[in-house]
Amino acid sequence: MTSTIPSASDSPATSTADTTPVAQSEAPVSVLDTLKFGKVPESWLWMTKYDQLFVGVFVAVFLALSGYHWARLGGWGMRPIELERLPARQYDFRIDINSASWVEWTQIEGIGEVTAQKIIDDRQANGPFRSVKDLLRVKGIGPKKLEMMRPFLREPSEQSAPAKGQP
16 A cells, blocks of 8 residues: 655645745854854844943953053063162170070070079079179080070170160
8 A cells, every 4th residue: 555645735724834945034143154244143152232242341351451460460660669778787685694584585595494594593592693604503504505605695894885875
Protein backbone atom coordinates (compact mmCIF):
# COMPACT_ATOMS: atom_id res chain seq x y z
CA MET A 1 0.00 0.00 0.00
CA THR A 2 1.25 3.30 -0.94
CA SER A 3 0.28 6.44 0.80
CA THR A 4 0.63 9.89 -0.52
CA ILE A 5 1.33 12.93 1.56
CA PRO A 6 -0.90 15.80 0.61
CA SER A 7 0.93 18.95 -0.42
CA ALA A 8 0.13 22.43 0.79
CA SER A 9 -1.52 23.28 -2.51
CA ASP A 10 -3.91 20.27 -2.21
CA SER A 11 -5.37 21.42 1.10
CA PRO A 12 -8.21 23.90 0.86
CA ALA A 13 -7.62 25.28 4.42
CA THR A 14 -4.13 26.53 3.65
CA SER A 15 -3.82 30.28 3.34
CA THR A 16 -1.29 32.19 1.34
CA ALA A 17 0.16 33.79 4.50
CA ASP A 18 1.56 30.45 5.55
CA THR A 19 3.50 29.95 2.36
CA THR A 20 5.13 33.35 2.03
CA PRO A 21 8.83 33.45 2.87
CA VAL A 22 10.09 35.45 5.90
CA ALA A 23 11.15 38.97 4.97
CA GLN A 24 14.82 39.90 5.26
CA SER A 25 14.16 42.74 7.71
CA GLU A 26 12.56 40.40 10.24
CA ALA A 27 15.58 38.08 10.39
CA PRO A 28 17.72 38.36 13.50
CA VAL A 29 20.74 40.62 13.09
CA SER A 30 24.07 38.98 13.94
CA VAL A 31 27.20 40.70 15.22
CA LEU A 32 28.85 40.20 11.82
CA ASP A 33 25.91 41.89 10.09
CA THR A 34 26.27 44.78 12.51
CA LEU A 35 29.94 45.16 11.69
CA LYS A 36 29.43 44.76 7.93
CA PHE A 37 26.34 46.80 7.33
CA GLY A 38 26.35 49.19 10.29
CA LYS A 39 23.03 47.99 11.59
CA VAL A 40 22.46 48.41 15.33
CA PRO A 41 20.41 45.60 16.75
CA GLU A 42 17.58 46.38 19.11
CA SER A 43 19.24 44.23 21.75
CA TRP A 44 22.68 42.72 21.92
CA LEU A 45 23.94 40.65 24.84
CA TRP A 46 20.54 41.18 26.45
CA MET A 47 21.06 44.97 26.49
CA THR A 48 19.02 47.67 24.82
CA LYS A 49 20.62 50.53 22.89
CA TYR A 50 20.56 52.75 25.97
CA ASP A 51 22.12 50.04 28.12
CA GLN A 52 24.87 49.65 25.54
CA LEU A 53 25.46 53.40 25.52
CA PHE A 54 25.66 53.49 29.31
CA VAL A 55 28.11 50.57 29.45
CA GLY A 56 30.22 52.13 26.70
CA VAL A 57 30.46 55.48 28.50
CA PHE A 58 31.14 53.73 31.82
CA VAL A 59 33.98 51.66 30.32
CA ALA A 60 35.48 54.75 28.64
CA VAL A 61 35.44 56.73 31.89
CA PHE A 62 36.87 53.77 33.80
CA LEU A 63 39.73 53.39 31.33
CA ALA A 64 40.46 57.14 31.40
CA LEU A 65 40.57 57.21 35.20
CA SER A 66 42.69 54.07 35.34
CA GLY A 67 45.14 55.61 32.89
CA TYR A 68 45.30 58.80 34.94
CA HIS A 69 45.89 56.82 38.15
CA TRP A 70 48.60 54.75 36.49
CA ALA A 71 50.28 57.92 35.21
CA ARG A 72 50.21 59.51 38.68
CA LEU A 73 51.72 56.40 40.24
CA GLY A 74 54.46 56.52 37.66
CA GLY A 75 55.33 60.07 38.63
CA TRP A 76 53.89 61.78 35.57
CA GLY A 77 53.52 65.52 36.04
CA MET A 78 55.46 65.67 39.29
CA ARG A 79 58.58 67.64 39.98
CA PRO A 80 61.41 66.01 41.89
CA ILE A 81 61.85 67.30 45.42
CA GLU A 82 65.23 67.66 47.02
CA LEU A 83 65.32 66.83 50.68
CA GLU A 84 67.96 68.28 52.91
CA ARG A 85 68.87 65.70 55.48
CA LEU A 86 70.79 66.33 58.62
CA PRO A 87 73.98 64.36 58.97
CA ALA A 88 73.75 61.24 61.08
CA ARG A 89 74.49 62.00 64.69
CA GLN A 90 75.44 59.62 67.41
CA TYR A 91 73.31 59.90 70.49
CA ASP A 92 75.33 60.92 73.52
CA PHE A 93 73.83 58.93 76.35
CA ARG A 94 75.76 58.96 79.60
CA ILE A 95 74.31 58.41 83.04
CA ASP A 96 75.58 59.43 86.45
CA ILE A 97 76.29 56.18 88.31
CA ASN A 98 75.25 57.64 91.69
CA SER A 99 71.95 59.23 90.71
CA ALA A 100 70.63 57.02 87.89
CA SER A 101 67.38 55.15 88.50
CA TRP A 102 66.90 51.51 87.55
CA VAL A 103 65.02 52.66 84.44
CA GLU A 104 68.10 54.56 83.25
CA TRP A 105 70.32 51.57 83.98
CA THR A 106 68.11 49.29 81.87
CA GLN A 107 68.69 51.57 78.85
CA ILE A 108 72.29 50.37 78.71
CA GLU A 109 72.85 47.32 76.54
CA GLY A 110 73.54 44.21 78.58
CA ILE A 111 71.83 45.52 81.74
CA GLY A 112 68.44 44.03 82.48
CA GLU A 113 65.94 44.85 85.19
CA VAL A 114 67.46 42.44 87.70
CA THR A 115 71.02 43.76 87.30
CA ALA A 116 69.78 47.37 87.41
CA GLN A 117 67.97 46.67 90.68
CA LYS A 118 71.13 45.02 92.08
CA ILE A 119 73.11 48.19 91.26
CA ILE A 120 70.52 50.37 93.02
CA ASP A 121 70.42 48.04 96.05
CA ASP A 122 74.24 47.99 96.29
CA ARG A 123 74.39 51.78 96.07
CA GLN A 124 71.85 52.12 98.90
CA ALA A 125 73.54 49.47 101.07
CA ASN A 126 77.22 50.42 100.57
CA GLY A 127 77.00 54.12 99.75
CA PRO A 128 77.69 55.96 96.49
CA PHE A 129 80.23 54.71 93.98
CA ARG A 130 83.55 56.60 94.00
CA SER A 131 84.41 55.56 90.43
CA VAL A 132 83.09 53.44 87.59
CA LYS A 133 85.38 50.60 88.74
CA ASP A 134 83.34 50.35 91.94
CA LEU A 135 80.56 48.77 89.88
CA LEU A 136 82.62 45.55 89.97
CA ARG A 137 81.40 45.04 93.54
CA VAL A 138 77.87 44.43 92.18
CA LYS A 139 77.19 40.74 91.64
CA GLY A 140 76.59 40.11 87.91
CA ILE A 141 78.98 42.80 86.62
CA GLY A 142 82.40 41.59 85.57
CA PRO A 143 85.30 43.28 83.77
CA LYS A 144 83.90 42.50 80.28
CA LYS A 145 80.47 43.89 81.06
CA LEU A 146 82.00 46.95 82.73
CA GLU A 147 84.09 47.73 79.62
CA MET A 148 81.00 47.35 77.47
CA MET A 149 79.09 49.77 79.74
CA ARG A 150 81.90 52.32 80.22
CA PRO A 151 81.04 54.59 77.21
CA PHE A 152 77.56 55.13 78.71
CA LEU A 153 78.70 55.91 82.27
CA ARG A 154 79.83 59.19 83.76
CA GLU A 155 82.34 59.27 86.60
CA PRO A 156 81.06 60.81 89.83
CA SER A 157 83.78 63.47 89.65
CA GLU A 158 82.57 64.66 86.23
CA GLN A 159 80.07 67.46 86.44
CA SER A 160 77.22 67.39 84.00
CA ALA A 161 77.26 70.22 81.50
CA PRO A 162 74.38 72.67 82.02
CA ALA A 163 71.69 72.55 79.41
CA LYS A 164 71.51 75.33 76.82
CA GLY A 165 69.80 78.41 78.14
CA GLN A 166 70.40 77.50 81.80
CA PRO A 167 73.08 79.19 83.96
